[in-house]
Ligand code: GDP
């Protein structure tokens with residue numbers, strides 16, 4: 001994004017004076033750059049309309065060139081788009097302050113519960129983490145590990161009803177002098193009514209000062225859609241945008257605020273517990289404008305990325321270097337095409353064979369959940385996954401160690417198969433989606 005924007009500005013730089021067509025052309029380029037960065041269409045359109053309105057109407061300041069003037073306006077509007085000032089956490093007038101973390105599975109709720117707990121503890125608070133994800137038995141354990149690492153106590157009551165756990169946790173916090181209660185709620189792979197009802201019930205019971213939605217920046221536009229839906233149903237107070245370290249396009253950061261009206265309060269920038277930052281719209285705007293470190297933000301159109309991914313994958317398969325990152329990328333591409341059965345039925349001859357077969361799409365989700373619980377390194381080098389890592393991965397994904405073993409074996413078999421197939425015919429076979 002930064003590259004595209006600076007290219008748009010560069011063209012303006014050669015001009016002594018800004019004409020309306022110049023601005024129009026620059027705005028067109030900026031709009032394209034935003035769209036390619038996966039910024040919501042409406043947001044991109046409104047943004048450029050605003051900028052050009054200001055640019056056309058305004059006298060160029062004496063100290064600036066016309067191009068600098070436009071950059072300045074774009075910078076200001078980008079900052080405004082993301083919410084101007086860094087948002088602070090609301091606090092309760094009588095402690096404890098209750099913060100609910102919600103979001104889809106794998107977004108980073110549990111991880112960010114730990115990160116926030118550590119940050120707040122360093123600021124002199126006495127946070128309490130609450131295990132309200134009771135559906136995956138291992139979720140409690142995962143939070144306990146996270147809590148231990150942060151040196152913050154974890155409140156749990158096993159598989160008691162989440163709303164009861166949360167009530168009891170607030171009481172516990174009062175009794176033991178914890179001034180902040182951080183609730184780690186359950187997630188789902190998709191938004192569903194049962195979960196929403198549960199979250200609403202918790203909200204009504206503990207009246208949180210903050211309902212922070214945890215969203216994965218790497219999901220781009222989808223992160224924005226998820227934020228909108230959660231906000232409509234639950235009225236969130238802010239967003240934690242996670243995995244910004246892996247988000248190459250920055251689209252989610254730009255659209256979340258203007259689509260939901262709710263500020264991004266924190267960003268997750270890595271897997272370690274220290275990797276949490278307060279979100280500063282002005283700094284993010286400067287970053288996007290390419291002041292240094294993010295000039296490498298990928299600005300390629302989505303189609304090109306998919307194309308490249310596919311090429312990378314087939315090359316890797318040929319070289320027998322297939323890893324879990326590839327598998328996950330494949331799942332995500334396949335998922336875009338719709339239910340597995342429909343996808344398969346598009347292959348010649350498959351239609352009839354599939355007629356009475358029931359394909360469970362959840363298998364793919366479950367497998368994806370296991371892979372999502374692996375670290376980047378583990379995905380690249382499955383050989384690293386020793387028994388203790390297997391237990392951690394199983395815990396994180398709510399699956400059993402046997403499931404992790406099975407998946408590892410499957411990858412191994414796939415690699416062996418690739419080796420055997422090898423040779424020339426591979427390229428033709430690679431047209432298969434997976
Ligand atoms: P939950 O299901 O929402 O509770 O998600 P988790 O907290 O279990 O996180 C899922 C995966 O995402 C884990 O492997 C985390 O290490 C990883 N993760 C979470 N936040 C970040 C982040 O900011 N950056 C990176 N790179 N990985 C993250």
Ligand code: MG
Nearest residue numbers: 109110133139
């Ligand atoms: Mg969790």
